[in-house]
Amino acid sequence: xxxxxxxxxxxxxxxxxxxxxxxxxxxxxxxxxxxxxxxxxxxxxxxxxxxxxxxxxxxxxxxxxxxxxxxxxxxxxxxxxxxxxxxxxxxxxxxxxxxxxxxxxxxxxxxxxxxxxxxxxxxxxxxxxxxxxxxxxxxxxxxxxxxxxxxxxxxxxxxxxxxxxxxxxxxxxxxxxxxxxxxxxxxxxxxxxxxxxxxxxxxxxxxxxxxxxxxxxxxxxxxxxxxxxxxxxxxxxxxxxxxxxxxxxxxxxxxxxxxxxxxxxxxxxxxxxxxxxxxxxxxxxxxxxxxxxxxxxxxxxxxxxxxxxxxxxxxxxxxxxxxxxxxxxxxxxxxxxxxxxxxxxxxxxxxxxxxxxxxxxxxxxxxxxxxxxxxxxxxxxxxxxxxxxxxxxxxxxxxxxxxxxxxxxxxxxxxxxxxxxxxxxxxxxxxxxxxxxxxxxxxxxxxxxxxxxxxxxxxxxxxxxxxxxxxxxxxxxxxxxxxxxxxxxxxxxxxxxxxxxxxxxxxxxxxxxxxxxxxxxxxxxxxxxxxxxxxxxxxxxxxxxxxxxxxxxxxxxxxxxxxxx
RNA sequence: GCGUCCAUAGCUCAAUUGGAUAGAGCACCAGGCUUCGAACCUGGGGGUUAGGGGUUCGAGUCCCUUUGGGCGCGCCA
Numbered sequence: 001x002x003x004x005x006x007x008x009x010x011x012x013x014x015x016x017x018x019x020x021x022x023x024x025x026x027x028x029x030x031x032x033x034x035x036x037x038x039x040x041x042x043x044x045x046x047x048x049x050x051x052x053x054x055x056x057x058x059x060x061x062x063x064x065x066x067x068x069x070x071x072x073x074x075x076x077x078x079x080x081x082x083x084x085x086x087x088x089x090x091x092x093x094x095x096x097x098x099x100x101x102x103x104x105x106x107x108x109x110x111x112x113x114x115x116x117x118x119x120x121x122x123x124x125x126x127x128x129x130x131x132x133x134x135x136x137x138x139x140x141x142x143x144x145x146x147x148x149x150x151x152x153x154x155x156x157x158x159x160x161x162x163x164x165x166x167x168x169x170x171x172x173x174x175x176x177x178x179x180x181x182x183x184x185x186x187x188x189x190x191x192x193x194x195x196x197x198x199x200x201x202x203x204x205x206x207x208x209x210x211x212x213x214x215x216x217x218x219x220x221x222x223x224x225x226x227x228x229x230x231x232x233x234x235x236x237x238x239x240x241x242x243x244x245x246x247x248x249x250x251x252x253x254x255x256x257x258x259x260x261x262x263x264x265x266x267x268x269x270x271x272x273x274x275x276x277x278x279x280x281x282x283x284x285x286x287x288x289x290x291x292x293x294x295x296x297x298x299x300x301x302x303x304x305x306x307x308x309x310x311x312x313x314x315x316x317x318x319x320x321x322x323x324x325x326x327x328x329x330x331x332x333x334x335x336x337x338x339x340x341x342x343x344x345x346x347x348x349x350x351x352x353x354x355x356x357x358x359x360x361x362x363x364x365x366x367x368x369x370x371x372x373x374x375x376x377x378x379x380x381x382x383x384x385x386x387x388x389x390x391x392x393x394x395x396x397x398x399x400x401x402x403x404x405x406x407x408x409x410x411x412x413x414x415x416x417x418x419x420x421x422x423x424x425x426x427x428x429x430x431x432x433x434x435x436x437x438x439x440x441x442x443x444x445x446x447x448x449x450x451x452x453x454x455x456x457x458x459x460x461x462x463x464x465x466x467x468x469x470x471x472x473x474x475x476x477x478x479x480x481x482x483x484x485x486x487x488x489x490x491x492x493x494x495x496x497x498x499x500x501x502x503x504x505x506x507x508x509x510x511x512x513x514x515x516x517x518x519x520x521x522x523x524x525x526x527x528x529x530x531x532x533x534x535x536x537x538x539x540x541x542x543x544x545x546x547x548x549x550x551x552x553x554x555x556x557x558x559x560x561x562x563x564x565x
Numbered sequence: 566g567c568g569u570c571c572a573u574a575g576c577u578c579a580a581u582u583g584g585a586u587a588g589a590g591c592a593c594c595a596g597g598c599u600u601c602g603a604a605c606c607u608g609g610g611g612g613u614u615a616g617g618g619g620u621u622c623g624a625g626u627c628c629c630u631u632u633g634g635g636c637g638c639g640c641c642a
Contacts, residue, residue: 004581027581040584043622053622077585078622117642154642249642275640285567285638297640304642331636333569361570362635399604427578431571432635438591439577443604445590446578450604457602464601498581510579513589520605529601543601565604 001097002493004028004037006069007083011039014063020045020056026083028491034076035084036487043079053079090486091476094545099552100496102144107322110148110315111137114234114241115328117154118226118248119163121181122233122381124371124435125329128360131421132429133327134239135505135557136358142556143500148319151241152311153230155223155248161205162191162198164218169197177225181380223248233381238417238558252310256302259309260295266346274298278342293338308339309348316349323354325503330359330430358503361432363424371435385417387437392416395441395449396565403564411562415441415449418559422448425557426509446513448559451550454516455561457523458547461540465529469540478535481522485542488518489549496556505557512553519546 004026011024025041042060046053057079064073069089074082113133116126133149141147166187170176177183190197207215227246234241260276263269268278270292277292284290295306315321326336336357343349365371373379393412396403403411423440426447427433443449462468477483488511495511498504528539551561 025584027584030580030585034585038584043584047622080585157642159641272639277639287567289567291568292639294640299640301640303640307642329636330570332642334637335642359570395604431578434577436577442591447590450590453602453604457605460602494581502582506579507581510581510589517589521607523601524606527601564602 001093001101001490002497003085003093003487003490004494007037007039010064010067010069011041011060011081014060014065015042015045017063018056018059020049020060022048024060024081029082034080035074035082037083037085039081039083042081046079057081085487087476087478087483090483090490091474093490094475094486094541095471097490097493098545098548100142101493103497103500106144106146108146108148108320109140110150110319110321110324111140111327112150112152112311112324113137113327114230114239115152115154116230118223118230119154119157119159120184121179122230123181124363124379124381124384127381127384127420128363128424128429129327129329130234130237130239130241131424131558132358132360132503132505133325134241135425135508136325136327136499136503137240138556138558139496139499139505139508143496145500148321149241149245150311150315151246153227153246153248155226156250156253158202158205160208160219160222161201161203162187163222164204164208164215165197165201166190167222168218177222180226180229229382233385236382236385236417237421238560240558247311247314249304249307252307252314255310255313256306259306259313262348263295263309263342263346268342268346269295278345280338280341280345282341283338291338293342305335305339305342308335309343309346312339312343312355313348316353321353323356326355326357327503328357328359330361333357333359356503358429360429364432364434366434366436368434385420388416388420389413390416391437391441392419392449399443400565407564411565414560414562415452415565418448418452418554421557421559422451422509425505426513428506429504446509448554449565451512451516451554452559452561452565454519455547455550455554456563456565458519458543458550459563461528461543462547465540467537467540469537469542469544471541471544473534473537473541475538475541478538479522479526481518481525482539482542485515485518485522485546488515489545492549492553508553508556512550515546515550515553519550 008024008026011026015021015024022045023041024039026037026039029035029038042057043053046056054075057075061073061075061081064070069085071084071086076082111133114126114130116122137147137149163184191201204215208219227243231243263278270277270279272292275294275298276296277294279290279292281290293305294303296302315324340355363371371379389412392415393408396408396411396415419440440447441449443453477486491511495507499507522542526539528536528543531539554561
């Protein structure tokens, strides 16, 4: 049930009857006195057909006629149409709908996210891609799309030479690799300090690339251990990624030659200073020089651009993707523009297959500089999650000391992890954002703990009530607070659809926070348990629907909700 | 140098992509519990949307420009 689409449909019909075609531009009303929704499209159309906007709006309103849906549409200002939904319609809609409706046009969507480098341990730099990409994967799945998660991990490259050499020479087993970051630092130190070690490392890389069994075996062992580190982070974080979603860079090794050949056949390859490049006019600068995309180095080695091109071919030919979403740092915007343009020029994909870079900004500390640990280093993700749970435990213990330790810890996990995820998801994806423990763990404002708390309060109502409310009863809102709660509940679909097209999960957060606020107002003004029979039943249903919808919404973000807190 | 993203209340963030009087939370001030969880709710002050110009019925949003910052730019990923 998408309220906005329903209204848009009615408006479009009325416009057609009035001899107009175009988008009515229905939006949620800017202020309560403007109704629930407003149509802004008439003014722009009036200009096109050179007619008085107010008169034109009147003509549309006349065609709208009496309606089960809209109550007294009004024209305001230069030609806004204010739309108020009838209470009867809201009640019926509430009874008829639940959850999220599947899209009538399901598509196959590849979501490329997380993609850590397996040479090192996961750190905060991987957090945004992992969390945001996962939320979008859930949203698209909820809308009935076929979602294919692709964890494009970095498992290939020269740094593996030193890691494998160090592993072999130090006799390191999986226990020594428990601290992967420390292991990397140690290997790097030797690489820089010992020329012979560096030499052996390079030899290992050559062996690896030529498929030498011993090198391959050691490499595979290392990769497996590193991947298991990632998986444990994913499990703690509560993201959907599984080992089967991993499609590493190395998986495309055999496709790199063919990619170059295909580019050459299309006449796109130019040799420049010994390297193979693609020059496209679209990347010509003011000075007339074209920015190249290098696809093969002078020494014959390939680059990540080549791998990305191979991945596009795979996602087209094998995965049959209609749409590919890349949740990758904004700094790679130019890279993706180039790769996408080359993929187009080379016919690596049909024109109907959309490639979309979904960039995100940097996570900053309170000092507005890239987030670091207290000791000043790059923060490991595992340690960040430890701290989140510790801090949440302190908060929960302080607020509710009578809960036993085990339950407090379980709650702290949901609250702590939820807070970290929500603070990221609730900000506009493309901007940098400030990571602030105190703010994200606050029970006030647009935070996970506040939303979780609202759910806990509702549950508490049901613990006292002996009923869950009869959903078959008349749900027509009778109180202004019920009314605004009902509308907010029914907005779920339009919000989720926007998130799916734009890849901006903060829309869900804003809507959830609004829903929680509207519930709190309802809860303040409308007694539930002590109300008369009909009111009591209807309000119990409102409580139930709010709880279910909140949990559904938080679930779209991959955030769990404790029973009590 | 070229390209690109950004600058909104003291702080952290919104603003449905050009719509009406720019909204929230924190902080500050003032109220509300013998009553479903007050971890809450209600109200108030706080803004030349970095500066300037332009486009039009209408600009935080689009164009130009100045200032201040982030990032990227041929063989790392």
